[in-house]
Amino acid sequence: MQAQALLTALLLMAAFIHExxxxxxxxxxxxxxxxxxxxxxxxxxxxxEQCPETNDICVKVTERRGAKETITRDCLSALNFRTDIPADKYEGCRPAAKDVRLGHYVNHTIKEHDVKRDYFTETTFCFCFLDHRCNAASGLHHPSALAGAAVLLLLLLRSVIY
Structure with a gap:
């Protein structure tokens, strides 16, 4: 009976956690x-929403100019058109990358187009991928779902063994 309960618990965990x-x-x-x-x-x-790619990352982009602040929360694959995404996409916050060639061959005077992406004076990218919906946090301090699943598995094993 204990082996069946253990097998059932492992199958349930495998059903919820898959690559x-x-x-x-x-x-x-x-x-x-x-x-x-x-x-x-x-x-x-x-x-x-579920991200379109299987190995996607949640992103929170904070753009500031003076007192004005714009926040964008999205999947990294949806923001791949941006050229200021930092190369380091590990968990945490980083300033935007600078692209010196951006808008180099554009010659017009319509400042609203922002072809050089210099309207905002400070842009910060915050990446997270260890938990679903993790781009809600302001400082990215959150418990991991994997730790919660491990605690649940330990509790199930403890109840089966004793």
């Missing part, structure tokens, strides 16, 4: 109510 499942991220901008720095998932009305 092909993509991470879920919040996908909104600070123009959406509830998506600003004081994040409120009830304000945006959904619990996030």
């Amino acid at each position: 092909s499942a993509a991470i879920w991220c919040y996908r909104c901008t600070s123009a959406t109510p509830g998506c600003a720095d004081n994040f409120n998932w009830r304000g945006i009305g959904f619990l996030g």
Whole structure:
């Protein structure tokens, strides 16, 4: 009986943790109510979306110019058009990369196009991939779902053995 319970617990864990499942991220901008720095998932009305690629990363982009702040929460694959994404995409926050050749061959005077991406004076990318919907956090301090699954597995094993 104990072997059946152990096998059932392992099969349940394997069903929930598999490599092909993509991470879920919040996908909104600070123009959406509830998506600003004081994040409120009830304000945006959904619990996030599954990222299109299996090895995706959740990203929070904070762009500042003076007192104006714009926050974008999305999957990294949805932001791949940007040339200022830092090369280091490990967990944590980093300043944006500088592309000196950006807009080099563009010659027009329409400043609203922002072809050199220099409107914002400070841009920060925060990457996270250890937990679903982790781009809600302001400082990226959150418990990992893997640690929670390990505790659950230990509790199940303890109840089966004793």
